[in-house]
Amino acid sequence: RNDNSSRFGKFIEIQFTNHGCLVGAHVDTYLLEKVRLIHQAPGERNYHIFYEFFAGASQSLKRKLFIEGCNAQDFKMTSSSGIFTRRDGVRDEDTFRSLIGAMDTMGFTSDEEHSILATVCALLHASNLSFHEISADDSRLDARNQSLMATTALLGVSAEELDEALCFTTMNISCAGESLRKTLSLLKATKALEALIKATYGAMFKFLVQRINSLIACNKMRSSNINNEGSKNLNASFIGLLDIFGFESFDHNSFEQLCINYCNEALQQQFNRFVFKLEQQEYEREGISWSFIEFPDNQDVLDLIDDKRTGILNILDDLCLLSTAKNTESSFAEAMYKKCGSHLRFSASRKQQTYGLFSIQHYAGLVEYSTQNFFEKNKDELPKEATDLLLGSSNSFIQLLGYILSTNSVAPASSVAGGSGIGNTPQQVGRSSKSSLVRVSVGGQFCTQLKQLRERISTTSPHYIRCIKPNDDLVPDRFECSVVLDQLRCNGILEAVRVSRVGYPHRFDHEHFVERYRLLAVNDLSRTVSKKIDRINTKRDCESLVQIVSRKICAWADGIVEHDSNNASGAFANTGTQQRSPWNKSPLASPEQKRGSSGVDLVKVGIQMGKTKVFIKQRAFDILESLRGSKKSLAATKIAAIVRMFLDRAKLLRLFPELLGASQQEDPIVINTDPVFDYCAEAYEYSLEIASANTRKNRRSLVTKRAKEYKWIQVDGRWVKNVNLGYT
Numbered sequence: 001r002n003d004n005s006s007r008f009g010k011f012i013e014i015q016f017t018n019h020g021c022l023v024g025a026h027v028d029t030y031l032l033e034k035v036r037l038i039h040q041a042p043g044e045r046n047y048h049i050f051y052e053f054f055a056g057a058s059q060s061l062k063r064k065l066f067i068e069g070c071n072a073q074d075f076k077m078t079s080s081s082g083i084f085t086r087r088d089g090v091r092d093e094d095t096f097r098s099l100i101g102a103m104d105t106m107g108f109t110s111d112e113e114h115s116i117l118a119t120v121c122a123l124l125h126a127s128n129l130s131f132h133e134i135s136a137d138d139s140r141l142d143a144r145n146q147s148l149m150a151t152t153a154l155l156g157v158s159a160e161e162l163d164e165a166l167c168f169t170t171m172n173i174s175c176a177g178e179s180l181r182k183t184l185s186l187l188k189a190t191k192a193l194e195a196l197i198k199a200t201y202g203a204m205f206k207f208l209v210q211r212i213n214s215l216i217a218c219n220k221m222r223s224s225n226i227n228n229e230g231s232k233n234l235n236a237s238f239i240g241l242l243d244i245f246g247f248e249s250f251d252h253n254s255f256e257q258l259c260i261n262y263c264n265e266a267l268q269q270q271f272n273r274f275v276f277k278l279e280q281q282e283y284e285r286e287g288i289s290w291s292f293i294e295f296p297d298n299q300d301v302l303d304l305i306d307d308k309r310t311g312i313l314n315i316l317d318d319l320c321l322l323s324t325a326k327n328t329e330s331s332f333a334e335a336m337y338k339k340c341g342s343h344l345r346f347s348a349s350r351k352q353q354t355y356g357l358f359s360i361q362h363y364a365g366l367v368e369y370s371t372q373n374f375f376e377k378n379k380d381e382l383p384k385e386a387t388d389l390l391l392g393s394s395n396s397f398i399q400l401l402g403y404i405l406s407t408n409s410v411a412p413a414s415s416v417a418g419g420s421g422i423g424n425t426p427q428q429v430g431r432s433s434k435s436s437l438v439r440v441s442v443g444g445q446f447c448t449q450l451k452q453l454r455e456r457i458s459t460t461s462p463h464y465i466r467c468i469k470p471n472d473d474l475v476p477d478r479f480e481c482s483v484v485l486d487q488l489r490c491n492g493i494l495e496a497v498r499v500s501r502v503g504y505p506h507r508f509d510h511e512h513f514v515e516r517y518r519l520l521a522v523n524d525l526s527r528t529v530s531k532k533i534d535r536i537n538t539k540r541d542c543e544s545l546v547q548i549v550s551r552k553i554c555a556w557a558d559g560i561v562e563h564d565s566n567n568a569s570g571a572f573a574n575t576g577t578q579q580r581s582p583w584n585k586s587p588l589a590s591p592e593q594k595r596g597s598s599g600v601d602l603v604k605v606g607i608q609m610g611k612t613k614v615f616i617k618q619r620a621f622d623i624l625e626s627l628r629g630s631k632k633s634l635a636a637t638k639i640a641a642i643v644r645m646f647l648d649r650a651k652l653l654r655l656f657p658e659l660l661g662a663s664q665q666e667d668p669i670v671i672n673t674d675p676v677f678d679y680c681a682e683a684y685e686y687s688l689e690i691a692s693a694n695t696r697k698n699r700r701s702l703v704t705k706r707a708k709e710y711k712w713i714q715v716d717g718r719w720v721k722n723v724n725l726g727y728t
Contacts, residue, residue, distance in 0.1 A: 007033035008205075009244035009263070011453060015218050016237045024218030029209055030244065030449055031259055031442075034198040035377070037123070040081035041250070047201075048095065049120055050078050056096025057117070065121040066150035077127035077197070087474055107215050115397035119204055122154035123197050131167070131189050138183040139167055156395030165389040166192045191376075192383055199382040200390070203401040240460060242453070247490035249367045255377040258312070258369055259446050261362055262305045266450055268363050268492045269298050270457055271464060272499050279503050286610025289603055293503050296495075298363050301345050305360075306447055310339045313443040316378050320441055329356055329371045336371075364490045380442045466491045504608065504615035510542040513614040517624060519631055521548040546609050550600040553607075553623050641690040 009030035015023050040046055054071050062068040072078040086092070103113050128147035131139045141148065141163045152159050167189050170179050184192065247264045248257045276295045283290035305312050319332050333356045340346045340358075347366075348358040356371040382405060390402030468487050471478045488494050508516065524544075602608055606620030616624065713722045 007036055007245065009242075011456070012241040012243075014239045014241070016239070018237065020237075024216055026213055026217040027209055028449075028453075029205075030263075030453070031256070031446055032202055032205055033256060034202050034380075035256060037077055037127075037198055037201055038194050040083075042081065043083060044081055045083050045086075046078050046081075048092070049099075050075075050124060051084065052092045052096035052099065053117060053120060055092035056094075056100075061117070065118055065154065066125065067121050075124045075127055077124060106212060108211070112211075112397075115395070116204065116208070118154050118395075119200065119397065119401070122151055123201060125151040125154065126193065126197055129193060131186050131193075133186040134183075137185050139186040139189045141167065154395075155390075156393035156398050157389055161389055161392070165383070165385040166196070169383060169385060192386065195382050196386045196389075198380075199386070199405055200401055203404040206404055207401065240456065242457070247362070247364045247492075249365065249490070253367055253369045254372065255374050255442075257367070258305070259443065261360075261367060262302070262313075263446075263450055264364075264490075264492070265298055265301050265305070265362060266454060268495060269302065270454055270462075271492060271496060272297065274462060275496055275499050279500070283503075283610075283615075286613055286615070288504075288608040288610050288615055290503065295499055295502055300343070301360065301362060304340060304343050304345050310343075312336055312340065313447060315339060316374060317441050317444055320375060320379050329374055332374060333358070333371045363492065363495045378441045378443050466493060501618050504617055506616040506618070506621045507613045508616070509613055510538045510609075514538065514541050514545055517549055517628060518545060519635075520552060520624070520627055521545060524548050542614065543609060546602065546607055546614060547600060549624060549627075550602055550605045550607055552627060553605050553620055554600065556623055556627060637690070 011028045011030075013026040013028070015025060017023055036044075036046060045051060051072055053067070057065075057067070059068060062070075072084050078084075100113065103116075108116075125147040128145065129151060130142040130145050132142050133139050141159065143159065148159060148162075152162055155162070167184050169182050169184055244263065244267070245260045248260050250257065272295065279293075279295075280290065303311065306314065308314055315335050316332055319335065333353070336358065337348055337353060341348065345361045346358065347361070352358060352368070357368055358371070359366055359368045387402060387405050390398050390405065393399050393402065468484055468491070471480045471483055518541075606617030608615045711722055712719050
């Protein structure tokens, strides 16, 4: 459930002068989820403003806007989900007062505030409008509906004009220069009403963004931020804050989820490349070899969605441009199955094709989409009659919203390339309607915005913040691993970790490396390295230690392979060709390849020594930690045995004088049968046996000891059934 119901992406550009003085800001928005106005997901509310108005508006204001005595349960658009309150403890009346205070602070006039709230109430009443069916292809507004009068009064139109806009359509015949007026069915009239509600709310949202930008943006600086050559002007700087929707996967995923996940795929690629760039800079700065490292890339998923010829969004746009009766969701699905069926990231079984479904393997997992309403959502068309209705309103604010819709419904070619068109005047709208125009789809506009966003990010030095909720109930002191893991996967954290693990994820300063791993080479280091670490000898000590532990890694790997090769049924049995290690998919280097002029091929082992750090690959790090753990375990066992020996010996010595005196008067057998003496003697002998046995044991005998076989084992980070036990 999403208590933060303002579902849209935004990029806030905080503007500074070249001296670091804050001069303004600018807000860009992406993909407002207008479908929420009509349908809400289970457990979610509509947009906050509707509930805030019911809770915080005065009775006099409610009376003027025909809401007196009503609540959220009385309107279709706020009651369909059955959720009316917030879980986070925020009171709607408090946020409404904050909203009015913020509008006053931003310089909104009282008339503008009243017009905005009146439009909100008009949409509430419009959601309650109903139609009655005259015939299969004819319907009319229900004149007896109680919300009809309030809707027309707040929109500044008559009931007849509203009926004409929703229940009729005009078809222009270009060859004859005539027009044909046609009635609409009940279903189409309902769709026209929903389109009017969504378009009006979207236009009001754009007005608010434009109005805020006009008050806070430093337009002079923004226009000079890019010079004629397209490079950044050094006299102007900005800090950008991107707050955008995360990866989504629901029981039913539609066009909005495809766009949102496409955006997340693009931003994830941007993040992966940023991580790779930092890795590359680190490797070059330290002077180590890195050209052999191949980082994963999700470009194939982006091509599947936005490729100019075979991309899903472009297939949809092509069919939307050729708007005929034959072009439906089914024709789009057939074209998509034909062009994308061979793509590795795309799948659609026969059962899925029957229901118009398809699946895409994203970085965060497999997501199934439904092609239902893809055409309608991509076009996002408002009937011309509805636009004319708003333009002909007696309310100046509603007229302004109509102009905004006119500007966006048919945009000039320059607007497709990146212009907004929101701030055009009515005269500019009239001039643009006579020029060469193209229809902009939602998918095409979103692709353009996303491309511009990525270009802006690539010119900055980004920092990433991931927000993780410990549980879905928003309660303290509860950490649900499955919920957190799902968020880490959807936020791209696991993907970023996978990218990092391809290179050298573990780095130690020279001094830290020597301090941590010198216990693996105590005997060897005693001849080559000073026992006391100092800054002068740290690098020399580190070089010697790297060579020693590298040989130990090779010896450890060879020991494991030799042990497994004795068992022909083992998962890593020797095939007689080339040895393979269980901790590496690639073949192990032969002993001759491992030992070069310096003794060991460090690149193949997975350790490289830089100017200030030691870089270790994941497989080499795992072996080093295993060897270090075994060494410390042996040392701890030996220390424990010696301590136990000392304690029992001390106890024995304390008891020995008394036993010695008693032995002079009694039979010596008493000494041997005394329970205290027997216990001390046995403990002493047992401690000596443990200490001597652990001293005689070598490392390989401990490492190669056959472990217990389990039904499930972990291979390459995934839990799979153990084939050695016959599980398949």
